[in-house]
Amino acid sequence: MFGLAIRSLRRRASAFTASFLAMFLGSAIIMAFASMLDTAAASGATGAAEETLTTMATVVGGWGLLLVVFAVTSMLTLSVRQRAAETALLKSVGATPGQLARMIVGEAAGLAGAAALLGIVPAMLIGRGLLGLLHDTGQVPAEIGYHFGPVALSMGTGVTLVSAVAAALISARRATRVRVAESMTAAATDRGRLGRKRIVFAVLFLSLAVAEAITTVTVMDGKGSDAMATSGQADIFAGIALSLLAPAIVRRVTRLLARPLRALGGTAGDLAISTMRHRTGALASAVTPIILFVGIAVGTVFLQAAENAATDAAGLTKTADQKSIETLNFVVTGMVVLFTAIMLVNTLIAATAHRRREFGQTRLAGATPRQVLGAVAVESAVLTVTGVICGTVAAVFTVVPFGLARRDSLVPDGNLPTYLAVVALAAVLTGVTAHGATRRAIRVPAVEAALR
Template identity: 65%
Template sequence: MFALALRSLRKRAGGFAASFAALFLGAAIVMAFASMLDTSIRGNASGAAAETLTIMAAVVGSWGLILVVLAVSSTLALSVRQRAEEMALLKSIGATPAQLGRMVVGEAAVLAVAAWALGIVPGLLGGRALLAMLHDTGQVPAGIGYAFGPIAPAMGLGVTLVSAVAAAMIAVRRTARARVAESLADAAVGDARLGWKRIAGGIVCLLLGLDLAVITSTVLRDEGDAAMATAGQADIFAALGLALLAPWLIRRIAGALARPLGLLGVAGDLAVSTLLRRTGQMAAVVMPIILFSGIAAGTIYLQEIESDAIRAAGLLSTVEQKNIATLNFVVIGMILVFTAVMLVNTLLAATAYRRREFGQARLAGATPGQVVGAVALEGVLLTVIGLVCGAFAAAFTVVPFGIARAGTALPDLGPLTMAGVAAVAAALTMATALGAARRAVRVPAVEAVAV
């Protein structure tokens, strides 16, 4: 099965591009931050400098693993669905679920190793730039030089390989065990059911976020840095919980909007039909929007509340507070880049896979403009769902931290931050979806259906 996995990678290089991009970027980011540990050890850093370098490596390494697993899971799940006929054929000639699982895991492992190897140089350059920023802000003495290895490459390989293998096991588990007919049906429209494990995971993440929010606003009130630590993680857990429950949210919202969207004609009907039938694929698109908007908005607002509280007290920012601010904004930057790539990759893979569906709709009488219009409506709905969920997740950080530091659950922060986050998310979603849809409908309908 491993030899078959290698042949599959060679034949389907384009189909694995999205997963490879996520693994490559994840490996580069993790190694860039993990090199701070190498720098700390080999540079004999001590005191605040050693703490800053260690925190940056630990925080980004742990959350980087989660983000990479989510990104690769969504793209690999699409890849597995696209290969339903291939897997059905393998089952019909005697392949067992375990063998199919080993094939997909083997493919993911090879991708992970290749992505890690190619990500070493970008990771090294990224780590050097990160240390230069810490030098410029005075958080790390200029005498501490940059070091890369052995911790950074080892951590990069570990995170990338574990992410890929875990994502592959999640993606292939149901398809490998399903009957041939079930696999083909799943490939045609996707699985509309939401498994109990995913539901439980979403609820647990939301409860963890709520627990951190309560601790922030009660036990850690007026505690400053400690409150920031708990509040900063609350929106991450909340965003993860909502992302896991995205299929349920999409079905409920699409069902509620079916009648008003039907008034828009063929495009509205096609959009509603797609959202109700392909909730799994649409949820993969909503996930990065929720993560990006929720975590970015929550962290930026958190830092604004802290800065306002320091100014109101007539104090100057300490080195430790500057460290925290720098870490917050660096994490935001990492999330911005990673979730943007995750969103674009997932949209491109999902839309390209629907070429046959678009061809069938055109043969049934829909015009290319109506097909593209339906994709545009889907993009608008998915963006709105993602942004609303993201704003709700950000509240898990903003409200409790506002109570803890500003004495109010609704601090006067203004709408500009959220508006900026929404604009970036909307631009990425619409530009990618419409661009991919236009390319797909350029193929003659008969040719698209025959693919």
């Protein structure tokens, strides 16, 4: 079955591209930040320089690690879900659950190994850029040179392989437990029901977000910028929790908007609502990167704005530590914006390309290409609004507690144009990507697409 997995990767490369990109970018990010530990050890850094390098690796790298693992898991889950019909066919000709599980895990391991190896060079370039940023801001002496060593390699390859195999095992277990007839039904409709484990993990991450928020307001009140240590990661936990609950959220939003969209959108609105009801799981996967993008970007930028406002109000000049924290925050924001933006584009392209047959059947039933594009535009608008609202809620877990602890104020210190810029970027990425992927999908003749 491992040989079959390798042949499957070779012959269906395009179908695995999205998962591969998530692993490739994830391993590069993990190795880049972990290389700060190699740099500190090899260069003999001490004092403030060692602390800065260690903080960059553990704090920022830790946040990145959490995002990467979640992204890889989401993409692999989507990939396995899209292959429900293939899995059912293999089961119908005699493949056992163990054989299918080994095939799925073998595919994930093969992708992860290749992605980690190819991610080494980009990781070195990113790591050098990070160290250069620390040199330019005076947080690390210029004589400390860059080193890429065993810590970066072991963390990058280890985390990528472990997260990919673990996600594959979970997805494989779910795919192989159901009967053949149930698998065929799942392939035709994907309503994205919430499993017990998904709900448990959602509650766990939401509890962590609430705990961080409460700790910020109580224990960290009056502790100055130290409150960032607890408030800074609350939006990540909240964003992951809401992403895990995305299928239920999308389903609820669909019910609420069904009548207005059908009345205002005509045929396109009707097609969009029908799709959102029957493809909830796949569409919820597209909401996930929007939630993370908006939640973490808004939370981090507004958190830093509150810190700057507190410093200015006290009439103080930023210390070296404060500059270090500000640099970390903007590095986090840049990393999150880039990674989640790529994840968003990646997920939308993968999800839309898989709908080529659906688009062909819809056109054979009488829908015009313009109506198909209109339906996708309506879906994109609904997904964007849903993701922005959920992401804003996630950001609140960081912004409000930090504002109370640092400034005794419930009013965010960030400005409206910054928030609108984040929302606009999320909307543009979603709309342009979905429109472009759909146009490519409907270029195939309807009959040919419906038979694929």
